[in-house]
Amino acid sequence: MSALAADAIEVYRTATRNNRMGMWLFFFSELFLFGGLLITRFALWVDEDGHIIRPELDQNVGLIVTVVLLASSYFMNRSEVAIANGRKRDFLVSLWITGFLGVVFLLGVVIFEWGLIHLPFVEHHIGPTDGVFGAVIFGMTGMHAIHVITGVAFIVVVWRNGKRDVYTEERHWGVEACAIYWHYVDLVWIFFYPAIYLIGHAVH
Amino acid sequence: MSKSSPFRQGILVGIALFILTVIEYLVALQTGSATILLLLGAAKGVLVVYYFMHITSLWREDEEH
Amino acid sequence: MLMQLGLTRGLIYQAAGTVLGMVVTMVWRLLAGMPLWDQEVVFVVGGLVGGFAFMWGVGAIDDWLEWCRGKATPLVHGPPRDKPAWTRYFSTDYNHKVIGIQYSVTSLLMLMIGGSFALIFRAELAQADLQFLGMGMYNKLIGLHGWAVIAAILLGVGGMANYLVPLMIGAEDMAFPRLNAFAFWINVPGGLLLLASAFLGGFDAGWTAYPPLSTQGSVGYQFLFLAIYFVGLSSILGSLNLLVTILTMRPKGMDLFRIPIFCWAVLATSLIQLTATQAIGTAFLMGLSERALGMGFFDPEGGGNPILFQHIFWFYSHPAVYVFVLPGLGIISELLPVFSRKPLFGYRWIALSSLAIALVGFLVWGHHMFTSGYSPYLRVPFMVATLLVAVPTGVKFFSWVATMWGGRLRFPTPMLFTLGAISVFLLGGLTGPILATVASDLYLHDTYFVVGHFHATLFGGFVFPFCAAIYFWFPKITGRMYNEALGKLHFYIMTPAFWLMSIGQMTVGTMGMRRRIVDYDPTLGGGLVEARHLETTIAAFLIGLSILIMIYNLVTSAEIGVRAPANPWRSRSPEWQIPSPVPEHSFAAPLQVVGEPYDYGLEEEYVVMDESQAGHAQAH
Ligand SMILES: [Cu+2]
Numbered sequence: 001m002s003a004l005a006a007d008a009i010e011v012y013r014t015a016t017r018n019n020r021m022g023m024w025l026f027f028f029s030e031l032f033l034f035g036g037l038l039i040t041r042f043a044l045w046v047d048e049d050g051h052i053i054r055p056e057l058d059q060n061v062g063l064i065v066t067v068v069l070l071a072s073s074y075f076m077n078r079s080e081v082a083i084a085n086g087r088k089r090d091f092l093v094s095l096w097i098t099g100f101l102g103v104v105f106l107l108g109v110v111i112f113e114w115g116l117i118h119l120p121f122v123e124h125h126i127g128p129t130d131g132v133f134g135a136v137i138f139g140m141t142g143m144h145a146i147h148v149i150t151g152v153a154f155i156v157v158v159w160r161n162g163k164r165d166v167y168t169e170e171r172h173w174g175v176e177a178c179a180i181y182w183h184y185v186d187l188v189w190i191f192f193y194p195a196i197y198l199i200g201h202a203v204h
Numbered sequence: 205m206s207k208s209s210p211f212r213q214g215i216l217v218g219i220a221l222f223i224l225t226v227i228e229y230l231v232a233l234q235t236g237s238a239t240i241l242l243l244l245g246a247a248k249g250v251l252v253v254y255y256f257m258h259i260t261s262l263w264r265e266d267e268e269h
Numbered sequence: 270m271l272m273q274l275g276l277t278r279g280l281i282y283q284a285a286g287t288v289l290g291m292v293v294t295m296v297w298r299l300l301a302g303m304p305l306w307d308q309e310v311v312f313v314v315g316g317l318v319g320g321f322a323f324m325w326g327v328g329a330i331d332d333w334l335e336w337c338r339g340k341a342t343p344l345v346h347g348p349p350r351d352k353p354a355w356t357r358y359f360s361t362d363y364n365h366k367v368i369g370i371q372y373s374v375t376s377l378l379m380l381m382i383g384g385s386f387a388l389i390f391r392a393e394l395a396q397a398d399l400q401f402l403g404m405g406m407y408n409k410l411i412g413l414h415g416w417a418v419i420a421a422i423l424l425g426v427g428g429m430a431n432y433l434v435p436l437m438i439g440a441e442d443m444a445f446p447r448l449n450a451f452a453f454w455i456n457v458p459g460g461l462l463l464l465a466s467a468f469l470g471g472f473d474a475g476w477t478a479y480p481p482l483s484t485q486g487s488v489g490y491q492f493l494f495l496a497i498y499f500v501g502l503s504s505i506l507g508s509l510n511l512l513v514t515i516l517t518m519r520p521k522g523m524d525l526f527r528i529p530i531f532c533w534a535v536l537a538t539s540l541i542q543l544t545a546t547q548a549i550g551t552a553f554l555m556g557l558s559e560r561a562l563g564m565g566f567f568d569p570e571g572g573g574n575p576i577l578f579q580h581i582f583w584f585y586s587h588p589a590v591y592v593f594v595l596p597g598l599g600i601i602s603e604l605l606p607v608f609s610r611k612p613l614f615g616y617r618w619i620a621l622s623s624l625a626i627a628l629v630g631f632l633v634w635g636h637h638m639f640t641s642g643y644s645p646y647l648r649v650p651f652m653v654a655t656l657l658v659a660v661p662t663g664v665k666f667f668s669w670v671a672t673m674w675g676g677r678l679r680f681p682t683p684m685l686f687t688l689g690a691i692s693v694f695l696l697g698g699l700t701g702p703i704l705a706t707v708a709s710d711l712y713l714h715d716t717y718f719v720v721g722h723f724h725a726t727l728f729g730g731f732v733f734p735f736c737a738a739i740y741f742w743f744p745k746i747t748g749r750m751y752n753e754a755l756g757k758l759h760f761y762i763m764t765p766a767f768w769l770m771s772i773g774q775m776t777v778g779t780m781g782m783r784r785r786i787v788d789y790d791p792t793l794g795g796g797l798v799e800a801r802h803l804e805t806t807i808a809a810f811l812i813g814l815s816i817l818i819m820i821y822n823l824v825t826s827a828e829i830g831v832r833a834p835a836n837p838w839r840s841r842s843p844e845w846q847i848p849s850p851v852p853e854h855s856f857a858a859p860l861q862v863v864g865e866p867y868d869y870g871l872e873e874e875y876v877v878m879d880e881s882q883a884g885h886a887q888a889h
Contacts, residue, residue, distance in 0.1 A: 017517065018444045018445075018513050018517050018518075021512075021513050021516065021517065022444065022445060022448075022509055022510070022513050025509045025512055025513065025543060026505075026509060028543065028544065029505050029509065029543045029544055029546075029547055030547065031544075031547075032544045032545065032547035032548055032551075033547040033550065033551055036547065036548055036551035036552075036581055036584075037551065039581075040551075040555070040566065040577065040581075043574065043577050043580075044566070044572060044573065044574060044577065128558075128562045128563060128564045129562070129563035129564065129565070130571070131565055131570075131571025131572050131573075132565060132566070132571055132572040132573050133572075134564065134565075134571075135555075135558075135559070135564035135565050135566045135571070135573065136566070138558075138562070138564055139555065139558065139564060139566070142558075143554075157337045160339070161337075161338075161339040164339050166339040174336075
């Protein structure tokens with residue numbers, strides 16, 4: 001490696017370190033948004049005696065979309081590891097699967113949980129106007145869904161650039177940013193899933 | 205360190221996350237305890253933050269994947 | 270020519286985007302079988318699309334779009350090639366010095382707009398009974414005054430931080446120049462939405478926008494919620510940028526306890542802005558969706574809780590006060606040693622007190638809610654935590670006094686404003702514990718005493734230091750000196766006028782005058798309330814006059830002022846070791862730290878330029 005190239009790599013590494021810190025600070029900031037929503041959930045979903053309650057939701061939907069999102073996070077990690085080890089094909093395929101699972105998650109939420117698209121075999125939905133249950137569910141899943149959508153868009157961009165050989169073993173900050181963003185979206189859901197579906201006793 | 209180890213690590217973490225999720229689900233069938241379920245969530249969160257998001261790369265100088 | 274300005278393009282795009290967003294929403298509603306017109310949804314989508322269209326039109330996201338297409342975009346510093354140099358101030362420019370000026374000028378503009386709203390309703394209050402303002406109009410004006418001035422203060426803080434921090438730590442620019450430009454420009458659609466809300470019925474519940482008033486009032490609230498979302502996004506992204514810059518871009522040898530003290534204030538401020546801003550975003554977003562989609566977060570009908578809004582709102586809005594004042598207090602600490610020719614007393618204590626104020630500030634929000642009806646046992650912890658804030662604030666006052674003690678003081682305009690700031694902030698600070706104490710707050714809550722308190726805090730913590738900063742760095746920015754006589758005139762009008770205004774407000778408050786009420790009983794305070802109100806109004810107009818004098822001074826001096834030397838104040842700070850005005854690439858060579866920042870009276874320098882490395886800084 002020539003001295004000039006080594007210099008360029010050093011510059012890239014410094015920039016990446018700054019970018020990484022910026023990205024994490026952004027996550028730290030968003031923590032307060034999602035934390036605020038979680039606090040709203042625990043403040044509003046209580047009965048007269050102060051016990052934590054939750055609405056009766058379709059548990060299968062909750063479990064399935066959660067597992068789908070976790071699986072997508074695994075493939076995202078695989079994708080990033082692949083590009084760092086120079087396995088371009090593996091990188092692209094894993095990234096594609098990640099995006100696909102992300103879309104599946106979104107559809108699961110939009111169709112089965114929100115009931116925005118009416119299917120004959122799905123019924124009994126809570127709407128946004130149904131008191132605090134509806135408001136909090138739609139507030140939490142809606143804010144999360146916005147992040148999933150931007151994440152999927154991010155994945156599409158990285159995938160297209162990846163096909164054009166923009167990323168290398170040494171220089172793939174774009175992939176890393178996309179990956180940690182996607183994991184962050186997953187991380188939020190890790191706390192939202194029990195908060196919406198599991199914690200407290202169900203009331204009708 | 206062999207080249208396949210980060211791949212294997214990813215699989216192990218993925219499996220751990222899956223198992224914890226199933227445990228969460230099973231626990232919730234018995235009790236809706238916020239403490240237990242949030243602790244389980246925190247365990248999953250730590251796995252994601254540490255292994256998937258490599259939080260240590262923030263302070264470690266020469267990280268190699 | 271006009272079309273070459275990013276600003277013009279942005280405005281056209283915003284107008285088009287707003288209309289487009291509204292039309293698309295209506296078409297979509299028709300297709301979904303809903304009635305065509307629902308002002309809540311249609312205006313929200315329109316405002317949102319318009320805001321992003323502005324960012325696209327102004328060119329703040331051009332480079333990022335290129336990145337999405339896999340292209341690298343080298344950062345080009347310097348005035349535009351094919352256009353006059355002044356156009357860069359009206360277009361997307363990545364130089365932090367340009368962005369700092371953009372922030373500051375926009376701040377002054379907003380300050381004057383917000384201030385004139387206040388003058389209108391102050392004129393109404395000069396006499397009892399209704400004269401020329403209707404009740405509804407009065408309520409809208411106080412809300413607009415509040416938010417316009419808060420936006421102005423946030424812009425001013427951004428201006429000082431953006432211009433000064435990279436210069437003070439010897440960095441070539443901010444860590445993320447494009448993000449920096451984005452964070453500035455998002456304020457413009459935000460500010461426009463805020464002012465435009467006046468045409469949609471405004472918001473008449475005061476700046477706090479508590480539900481249920483805000484969820485039932487006119488559609489102007491939606492524009493307020495959106496506007497603050499945009500302005501808040503600016504705070505978050507700007508502070509993120511400043512944090513990374515301060516933490517990673519210092520030269521070798523400049524450890525964190527050797528940076529100029531203003532950077533510590535910015536560090537603490539940025540920590541608040543980065544995190545707490547999300548809370549008001551969340552609160553306003555919930556208000557927005559309650560109105561637009563019927564999601565009953567705050568509607569007790571379906572189990573919602575309006576007090577929850579207050580908790581989330583104040584979780585931002587109290588720490589926000591420290592966002593407003595900490596940079597100003599940093600300016601005071603920065604300027605006092607220069608004009609006292611003595612080291613800053615207790616550097617570490619000052620640095621850490623900023624951090625302490627920021628952190629304790631997160632635990633005190635409930636002092637705004639003593640009368641809200643929340644659990645009474647919450648009152649005492651919030652009271653104690655609030656009183657605790659006085660400790661680190663007191664540390665600052667002791668340090669300022671000790672810094673001046675025995676110094677060889679000089680009194681040019683910036684120093685006068687620094688001293689004015691200390692006196693006014695003291696007034697604001699000392700009235701704080703009275704309001705923090707539950708027993709007295711129950712009587713003073715929502716009276717003009719509160720108004721007097723926070724105006725003193727914000728004038729002492731922001732307006733006076735901001736004026737000091739403007740006069741102090743004016744030679745560095747423009748290369749010319751301001752007019753000293755006019756500067757002093759500004760000071761000697763504004764300071765007594767402010768004291769008069771503030772004490773007048775506090776006095777009518779103790780007489781029982783309520784905040785946010787257009788009229789008052791002239792027999793209050795033994796019939797003296799009207800006279801106090803009249804004095805307050807006169808004082809407010811005098812403050813307005815003094816600000817106009819400053820604007821006149823700045824504008825004319827930039828043209829015809831005496832040429833400024835590189836270091837007219839004999840400061841040790843890095844930005845004064847380079848020519849005035851600051852060259853495009855601030856430092857010709859990387860900085861080397863050889864001493865302490867505030868060792869006034871010692872021979873040894875704070876920083877020197879490493880000439881052997883000259884030119885290297887611009888290599889990439
Ligand atoms: Cu407060």
